Amino acid sequence: MNKITNHQLYRLVVAHFAEIIREPAVIFWGVIFPILMAWGLGIAFTQKTGVHAKIAIVRTEQTIDGRKSKLFAGLTENGIKKDSSYLVTLKNEKLGDAQLNYFETSSSNAYRLLKKGKVSVIIEDSNRGSKYSFDPSSQDAKAAYQLAADFEQNGTKSYAKMQESIVPLTLKGSRYVDFLIPGLLGMGIMMACCWGISYTIIDRRSKKLLRRMVATPMRKTNLLIALITARFFMNLAEAILLFIFAWIYFDVTIQGSVSALILLFMAGNIAFSGIAILISSRTASSEVGNGMINAIVTPMMVVSGVFFSYHNFPDWAVSVIQYLPLSMIADGFRTIFNEGGTFVDVWREAVILASVGVSTFVIGIKTFKWY
Amino acid sequence: MIDAPFIVEVRNVKKSFKDVHAVKGVSLSIKPGEFVALLGPNGAGKTTLVEMVEGIQNPDEGEIFISGLQWKNNQHELHQLIGLSLQETRFMDKLTAYETMRLFASFYKLDAHRVDEVFALIGLEDKKKAFVDNLSGGQRQRLALGVALLNKPQILLLDEPTTGLDPNARREIWNILLGLKKSQNTSLILTSHYMEEAEYLCDRIIIMDQGTILAQGTLAEILALGGGHRSLDELFISLTGRHLYE
Ligand SMILES: Nc1ncnc2c1ncn2[C@@H]1O[C@H](COP(=O)(O)OP(=O)(O)OP(=O)(O)O)[C@@H](O)[C@H]1O
Ligand SMILES: [Mg+2]
Numbered sequence: 004m005n006k007i008t009n010h011q012l013y014r015l016v017v018a019h020f021a022e023i024i025r026e027p028a029v030i031f032w033g034v035i036f037p038i039l040m041a042w043g044l045g046i047a048f049t050q051k052t053g054v055h056a057k058i059a060i061v062r063t064e065q066t067i068d069g070r071k072s073k074l075f076a077g078l079t080e081n082g083i084k085k086d087s088s089y090l091v092t093l094k095n096e097k098l099g100d101a102q103l104n105y106f107e108t109s110s111s112n113a114y115r116l117l118k119k120g121k122v123s124v125i126i127e128d129s130n131r132g133s134k135y136s137f138d139p140s141s142q143d144a145k146a147a148y149q150l151a152a153d154f155e156q157n158g159t160k161s162y163a164k165m166q167e168s169i170v171p172l173t174l175k176g177s178r179y180v181d182f183l184i185p186g187l188l189g190m191g192i193m194m195a196c197c198w199g200i201s202y203t204i205i206d207r208r209s210k211k212l213l214r215r216m217v218a219t220p221m222r223k224t225n226l227l228i229a230l231i232t233a234r235f236f237m238n239l240a241e242a243i244l245l246f247i248f249a250w251i252y253f254d255v256t257i258q259g260s261v262s263a264l265i266l267l268f269m270a271g272n273i274a275f276s277g278i279a280i281l282i283s284s285r286t287a288s289s290e291v292g293n294g295m296i297n298a299i300v301t302p303m304m305v306v307s308g309v310f311f312s313y314h315n316f317p318d319w320a321v322s323v324i325q326y327l328p329l330s331m332i333a334d335g336f337r338t339i340f341n342e343g344g345t346f347v348d349v350w351r352e353a354v355i356l357a358s359v360g361v362s363t364f365v366i367g368i369k370t371f372k373w374y
Numbered sequence: 375m376i377d378a379p380f381i382v383e384v385r386n387v388k389k390s391f392k393d394v395h396a397v398k399g400v401s402l403s404i405k406p407g408e409f410v411a412l413l414g415p416n417g418a419g420k421t422t423l424v425e426m427v428e429g430i431q432n433p434d435e436g437e438i439f440i441s442g443l444q445w446k447n448n449q450h451e452l453h454q455l456i457g458l459s460l461q462e463t464r465f466m467d468k469l470t471a472y473e474t475m476r477l478f479a480s481f482y483k484l485d486a487h488r489v490d491e492v493f494a495l496i497g498l499e500d501k502k503k504a505f506v507d508n509l510s511g512g513q514r515q516r517l518a519l520g521v522a523l524l525n526k527p528q529i530l531l532l533d534e535p536t537t538g539l540d541p542n543a544r545r546e547i548w549n550i551l552l553g554l555k556k557s558q559n560t561s562l563i564l565t566s567h568y569m570e571e572a573e574y575l576c577d578r579i580i581i582m583d584q585g586t587i588l589a590q591g592t593l594a595e596i597l598a599l600g601g602g603h604r605s606l607d608e609l610f611i612s613l614t615g616r617h618l619y620e
Contacts, residue, residue, distance in 0.1 A: 006485070014480035018469055025468040210464040214430055215521075218460075220453040221481040374430055 011221055015229030019203065023237055033195060033241045037187055038248045041180070044310070045253050048179035054101040056147030059113035059122040063129045072130050074155045078105060081159050091154060093162040097169045101150055101162060123147045176341030180253040185336030186309035188242050189271065193303060193329050195238050196275035197296050200230050201283040205292040208283075214374045223373065227364075231276040238272060259339035263346045267339070270353040271332040273360030278328070280367035287372075303329040331356055380439075381406045381529060381561050382427060387436030389422055396422040398585035399436070406528070407559040409551070411572035413606065414582035415618060420565040421461050423582070424531050427563065428458050440529065454482070457527030459518040461534050461565075467507040471498060471517050474506060475524070482525040489524075495550060496520040512539045519547065523554070530554070530562045536571060544568075548575050569606050581610065588613050 007013050023029050060074075071079070082089035087107040094100050106122065116122045117136075123144040127134040133155060137144040153161050207213045217223055249255040257264060282295050306313055306320075307329035314321060324330055331352040338344030382404040389397040397419045404410055412420045425431040427438055429445040429452060438444065440452055465474045475489045493499045496516045501509060509517065519535055530551070536544040552575065554560040566572055572579045573593050580590040589596050589609065596609060603609040610618035 009480055009483065009485045011480040011483075014477045018466065018473060018477050021473065022466055022468045207466075211460055211462060212465060215460055215463045215465075216478075216481075218428055218430055218453065218456075218458055219478060219481040219525075220450055 012225045012229055015225055016233045019230055019233035020236070022203070023199070023233060029237075033191075033237065034244055037191055037241065037245050041184060041187055041245060041249055042252065044183055045180040045249075048183075054099070054146060054150065055104070056101070056124070056143075056150055057104045057122040058106070058124045058126060058147060058151055059116050060105050060107045060126045060128050061110045061113050062107065063127055072128050072133070074126070074128055074133055077155060077158055081154075091159070093150065093154065093159055095163055095165060098162075098165060103147075103151055103154060124151060126151065176256075176258060178253075180249065180255055181341050182312070182337065183310065184246070184249045184253070184255050185340045186333045188245060188268075188336055189307075189329055189332035190304060190309045191241055191245065192238055192268070192271045192332060193275050193300060195241065196234060196272065196279045197282065197300050199234050199237075200276055200279035201292055201296055202289070203230055204280070204283040205286060205289055208372070209287040209289065217373045223371075224368065227280055227368065231272070231280075234276065235269075235272045239268070242268065255340070257340055258343040259348075260345040263344065263349050264336070264339045266346070267332065267335045267349050267353050267356075270356035270360070271328070274328045274332075274356040274363075275360070277360035277363035277367065280371075281363040284367040284371045303327050306330075308333055326355075328356060328359055380404060381408075381441055382563070383437075383439040384423075384427065385437045385439075387423070387426060387433040387438060389419075389426060389431065389434050395585050397426070397433075400582075400585070400587055401436075402580065402587070402590070404529075404561055404563065406561055407555060408578065409555060409562040409576040410564070410578045410580060411576040412563065412565040412580050412582055413567070413569070413572055413618075414588075415616075417584075418582040419585040420582055421533055424533050424563060424565060425460075428456065428531050429453075454525060455527060456529045456531060457522035457525060458531040459515075459522045459533060459535055463518055465506045465514070465517065468505060470503050470505055471509065471513075472502040474517065475520060478521045479524050484524060492520045492523055495523060497546065512543045515539060516543075516547070519550070526558060528558075528560060530560055530564075532562065532564045534565050534567070537567065544571065551575060579606075581606070581613075583610075583614055 078084075078089040078091065082091045082105070089105040089107075091103040091105070092100055093103065105126075106116070108116070110127075113122070113125045117125055123141065124135055124137040124147045127136070135148050135152060137148050139145060150162065204213070207216075213226075216226060246255070246257075278299065282299060283292060286292050286295070306316070306324050307327050308314075308324070309329070313324045313330065316324060325334070335344070335349040335352040338348045342348075380403040382402075384400060384402045386399050386401050387397060388395070388399050400419075400423055402410075412423065414420055422431060426433050427440070429449065432445075441455055443452055443455075445452060469477070472489065472493070475492065476486065479485065479489050493502060496519055498513060498516050498520065501513055504513075506514065506517070515535060515538070519532070522530060522532065536547055539547070548571065551560075551562060555562070562576070564571075564576065577592065578590060579593055579596055581588045581596065589599055591599075593606075596606070597603050599609065603612065607618045610616065
């Protein structure tokens with residue numbers, strides 16, 4: 004008789020979990036969408052490490068007569084020729100390989116390519132040495148010029164030799180994806196709790212299912228705790244999948260304490276579960292619910308620094324923003340992921356978040372409309 | 375209330391919503407094993423009255439005793455005592471009929487065994503695995519009845535349990551309820567718009583209109599009121615000047 008599977012809390016959790024996973028849209032918005040977002044933004048904003056310079060060569064009369072310029076001698080010796088283009092790869096273990104792609108073309112076409120951004124430097128080749136045209140305010144063009152000029156003068160040796168004096172400093176956790184992934188994990192908690200929990204409650208109320216359920220010996224708090232628990236496990240699964248993707252695809256790692264991460268994750272879930280219960284404590288209308296959820300969720304999504312640091316806001320704004328629940332979760336996650344943070348670094352955030360959750364839960368349940 | 379002859383006692387209960395007086399001072403008593411039908415046009419106050427007995431709504435005035443207990447201090451006991459179905463409840467679409475029943479059974483600390491019994495009782499065994507979403511209207515009403523019967527309630531409160539059912543399905547439900555009366559001495563308060571349902575099923579018919587009780591008794595007693603009428607509709611016209619159902 005007192006098997007766990009007959010217990011009302013167990014049944015309530017299982018019921019809500021079934022409701023969640025039987026909705027195909029949940030899998031898309033909860034699992035696939037965050038991964039797509041991480042993938043898209045991660046690729047778009049993460050700089051490639053190797054240099055890839057594209058250069059147009061215009062041959063002047065002096066080189067067309069048959070004698071090879073120094074540049075062409077070098078290209079013939081070191082480059083891979085394909086039609087009228089040469090690919091030169093400068094090797095350097097510490098700096099990363101640099102690729103110089105030369106296109107031989109007419110003068111007018113070279114300028115057209117430059118304007119379209121397809122080349123960044125134009126070389127006018129001559130036996131007396133080359134003339135380089137490029138925009139000096141562009142860092143890419145400058146780097147391309149330096150590599151190309153060095154190659155013309157010294158061949159491939161010079162770039163390869165540079166490594167002796169270089170000590171590579173690979174700063175883990177300083178790329179944009181490293182910033183993005185913890186933010187997305189935090190946003191996932193917020194979205195899933197606010198939409199998932201609030202919506203379920205409002206839907207059950209409008210169907211008169213809530214009043215049917217409380218007309219039994221069911222404990223009211225069990226119903227809410229079950230919603231929160233099922234949602235927590237779903238959020239955990241979604242977070243793990245997103246992390247695994249980021250780990251395999253972007254090599255994002257957790258440098259700090261995993262148990263501190265779990266603590267903060269739980270505190271974040273408590274905070275937003277409480278907020279979700281408060282949001283949905285009275286209304287039976289999904290329009291009103293929509294509006295309230297958006298009013299809470301959208302500002303935090305914009306200002307809490309999920310995608311870009313909120314430190315660009317004025318100081319007075321930052322002093323407020325940093326205490327928004329989503330900011331605390333995202334910042335705390337980043338400290339653990341990227342700066343090797345531990346309990347010492349995030350316990351304050353965890354305590355504040357949990358308190359926010361518990362107090363909104365208590366207020367929510369006090370004002371809750373069951374009928 | 376030492377040997378309470380009544381299992382439900384409603385004493386002069388009133389309920390208003392803003393300026394709508396839904397129930398204006400109603401009293402009624404129901405004996406154990408008695409089946410009572412509440413009949414009346416839309417908006418008569420049937421649902422409001424029943425929901426006050428169910429503890430879902432609070433009366434503005436008056437008292438309600440169930441088995442001598444009041445809702446204020448005895449919610450837990452009373453929830454064990456009653457079984458109910460609301461006029462319109464939609465269960466969770468994505469759960470199966472069986473899962474829904476298991477969920478509600480767990481509220482009463484009942485196990486799968488009782489759930490199977492109830493499925494057999496309401497004749498919905500072939501739909502156990504069907505999602506609530508995919509049940510027909512009548513099947514959903516049976517499920518709702520099944521949920522009401524889980525805890526073997528002493529008092530059943532059913533708000534229009536057979537509305538929209540085909541005549542056969544309706545008769546089947548009547549027979550289930552009559553069976554419970556025989557086997558468990560269950561009491562029933564039922565709201566309905568079907569006179570033949572009230573007649574076939576109930577010991578007493580209460581006719582409500584505009585928040586008050588117009589008449590009550592067996593069908594024969596009610597029809598005899600005011601010199602004999604051939605139908606409840608005729609009686610209703612003579613009492614109110616309006617048709618019971620247009
Ligand atoms: N929550 C509410 N807020 C405002 N008015 C209400 C509310 N519930 C019921 N009423 C009003 O109270 C009156 C009685 O409603 P009730 O639902 O009890 O009628 P009923 O006899 O069950 O009708 P029906 O046969 O249509 O189910 C109606 O006029 C209705 O509009
Ligand atoms: Mg009604």
